[in-house]
Amino acid sequence: MKRTPTVGEILQAKGVSRRGFLKYCATTASILALPPTMIPRIAEAIESARRPSVIWLSFQECTGCTESLTRSATPTVEGLIFDAISLDYHHTLQAAAGDQAEAARHAAMEENNGDYLVLVDGSIPLANPGFSTIAGISNVDMLRETVAGAKAVVAIGSCAAFGGIPGADPNPTGAVAVSELVTDKPVMNVPGCPPIPIVMTAVLAHFLTFGELPALDKHGRPLAFYGTTIHDRCYRRPFYEQGRFAETFDDEGAKAGWCLYKLGCKGPITYNACATTKWNSGTSFPIEAGHPCLGCSEPDFWDKGGFYEPLSTGNFDSGAKLAGAAAVGAALGAVAATAGRRRQAKYTKEG
Ligand code: SF4
Ligand code: SF4
Structure with missing residues (x-):
């Protein structure tokens, strides 16, 4: 079986120097509000980690969250983080389409059962599941099917986190937030319309480093970014x-x-x-x-x-x-x- 490269090996192959890598770890610690003493641990964890599989689902949304992320300037911490994950499914960014795309989602779920991360942008319509379908599958069914084997779920943007604009009065589609449907997995909310790019990628960095989501506030938001007004x-x-x-x-x-x-x-x-x-x-x-x-x-x-x-x-x-x-x-x-x-x-x- 082909050996999956570590994140450290991937970054090295991309020409990221040791000095640059440690600087990146220091930046990550800083944006996550972690003490400098955590920098070696972050470096060690990221260097030895295998690229985690990430499945990104887009439901009732405007693509603004993806735009926010992809419009960030390079080279940045955001860019490095996206080199360090395996983004196996993303409607807007993936090259595959149709059956091929759905096959990639299923393959990622099977090969990484229990370990992959699901990112969701957009709310989920419940009034009539047919309001929004992908590959003939209603949003609610695709969400339930995809999160079944996930390690954790991240709701990106205010629509996925809280219902957002689709869920605003009179909410004709019966839009709900991810956390209303996913109750048996850790769910983190990263709201904003759209969220700040580095906030999105820093939570991925945290997952890479510690294998779990960071500390959250009462609305499920990472305290490092949503702890103050x-x-x-x-x-x-x-x-x-x-x-x-x-x-x-x-x-x-x-x-x-x-x-x-x-x-x-x-x-x-x-x-x-x-x-x-x-x-x-x-x-x-x-x-x-x-x-x-x-x-x-x-x-x-x-x-x-x-x-x-x-x-x-x-x-x-x-x-x-x-x-x-x-x-x-x-x-x-x-x-x-x-x-x-x-x-x-x-x-x-x-x-
Ligand atoms: S300044 Fe306020 S409205 Fe504007 S992006 Fe930040 S939280 Fe949202
Ligand atoms: S200081 Fe004024 S402009 Fe700044 S956040 Fe407070 S109310 Fe808004």
């Missing part, structure tokens, strides 16, 4: 504390880079890593470009609405209810900062 790490936070807010998108406050709270920023109640890892290989993130956070990595973010209304107005759904106490504070600058901190603590406590 956008607001906690936002570089505009000093303006929030000083009560300096942009009132319109083109006023003097906006030009001066003041806080976007009054323009509807949901950063105070949104857990994601945009303010730290940023997008486009660490170039920027929406708030840095002058746009408020819409809260895309939180459950039901679309139905909460009020994208350009301050949290304090109470004119939108659950997010507003959490924020009601800040109604007067927002207008009063420093008072808003205090109320915001209280609201954030309440949200964290009650979810």
Whole structure:
């Protein structure tokens, strides 16, 4: 039988130097919020690991999650990670089609029974399974069949993690999240619309290194990336504390880079890593470009609405209810900062 090369051998064959490899391990430790003492363990684990099989299923989605991943610049940690896995099935990226593609999925499942990872983007329709089929198989059946022999499942993007846009009111397809159907396997949610590329690949790095999923929060999200709010790490936070807010998108406050709270920023109640890892290989993130956070990595973010209304107005759904106490504070600058901190603590406590 042909011997499967280790990840270390694959990286070496691709010309990755020892120095470059250790740098990559240090970056991985850093993005996973692991101490530097873990770098040798990561190096040893990755070097000796056999390429894990990954099956990626796409259901009710827009392909934005795949676009986010594949548009990342190279060479990056993301690129290295995708050299280190065996992506055996992916509708958008695979060369195979039709029966050949389905045969590849079955072969990967049989050869790696109990060890492969299933990544899912998109929600699953239950109102009428015929709403979405692949190779004549309903999404719900394909999900159940594929995860049966999986070691773990990762729901990529807010649609797979929480139902997302397809699951928004009135949810005509009866869309549900992966975790509502998969209850007998470890399921990790990596929400975002789309998620940040390095967040997607870092969780794969963790799986490669430790053979299991990382620590998760109450919504099944990896704590390393979803442990703090956008607001906690936002570089505009000093303006929030000083009560300096942009009132319109083109006023003097906006030009001066003041806080976007009054323009509807949901950063105070949104857990994601945009303010730290940023997008486009660490170039920027929406708030840095002058746009408020819409809260895309939180459950039901679309139905909460009020994208350009301050949290304090109470004119939108659950997010507003959490924020009601800040109604007067927002207008009063420093008072808003205090109320915001209280609201954030309440949200964290009650979810
Ligand atoms: S409200 Fe938004 S723009 Fe203002 S500090 Fe918080 S996250 Fe940044
Ligand atoms: S800034 Fe907010 S809305 Fe934008 S991608 Fe990050 S979490 Fe989503």
